Amino acid sequence: MRTITGLYDDYNDARSAVKALEEAGIPSDNISIVTNKASGVDVEGQGSRAAEGAGTGAGLGAVAGGAGGLLAGLGMLAIPGVGPVVAAGWLVATAAGAAAGAVAGGAVGGIVGAMIREGVPEEDANIYAEGIRRGGSLVAAKVEDARVTEAQAILNGTRPVDMASRRASYVEQGWSRFDETADPYTDDEIAAERERLRRYRL
Numbered sequence: 001m002r003t004i005t006g007l008y009d010d011y012n013d014a015r016s017a018v019k020a021l022e023e024a025g026i027p028s029d030n031i032s033i034v035t036n037k038a039s040g041v042d043v044e045g046q047g048s049r050a051a052e053g054a055g056t057g058a059g060l061g062a063v064a065g066g067a068g069g070l071l072a073g074l075g076m077l078a079i080p081g082v083g084p085v086v087a088a089g090w091l092v093a094t095a096a097g098a099a100a101g102a103v104a105g106g107a108v109g110g111i112v113g114a115m116i117r118e119g120v121p122e123e124d125a126n127i128y129a130e131g132i133r134r135g136g137s138l139v140a141a142k143v144e145d146a147r148v149t150e151a152q153a154i155l156n157g158t159r160p161v162d163m164a165s166r167r168a169s170y171v172e173q174g175w176s177r178f179d180e181t182a183d184p185y186t187d188d189e190i191a192a193e194r195e196r197l198r199r200y201r202l
């Protein structure tokens with residue numbers, strides 16, 4: 001199994017990626033989505049609970065998937081350094097385990113540690129986490145080796161962020177890596193970041 005990933009500025013693009021993966025036969029249990037709460041995703045009526053942090057384990061039952069596809073199981077929790085997110089899938093539970101392991105053994109924890117444990121390069125994992133912090137959405141899927149090219153093509157066809165350009169954009173601001181101790185972005189800061197990125201792409 002390999003982990004494929006895509007970062008999206010628009011939640012609707014991330015949602016389309018999840019649906020396209022499911023339609024291609026990738027099991028919902030193998031797909032995850034994590035999106036900043038500033039994306040305005042409505043999880044009312046889905047039994048979500050807020051957690052104090054990814055390592056607490058609280059609220060994980062609300063984001064474990066469910067009938068009707070992965071998106072039917074969206075719930076809310078908080079990730080250190082990111083703040084409140086709307087999420088579903090295996091990555092959330094993996095993040096909780098990574099955070100617990102980091103406390104015990106000094107390893108990289110939280111969302112970055114979870115991605116690294118699943119084979120995502122550390123440099124990319126830091127950009128994905130920072131992207132979520134700044135208002136984006138991450139889609140990750142575990143797929144059989146024989147389907148990696150197909151699944152990655154699905155993500156590439158749903159308007160993901162260009163990682164090289166995004167890295168350059170962050171570095172231009174003096175960024176080097178995701179900081180779990182940093183304050184989460186406010187809604188105003190996320191709006192300003194989206195405008196900055198819009199200008200950056202022009």
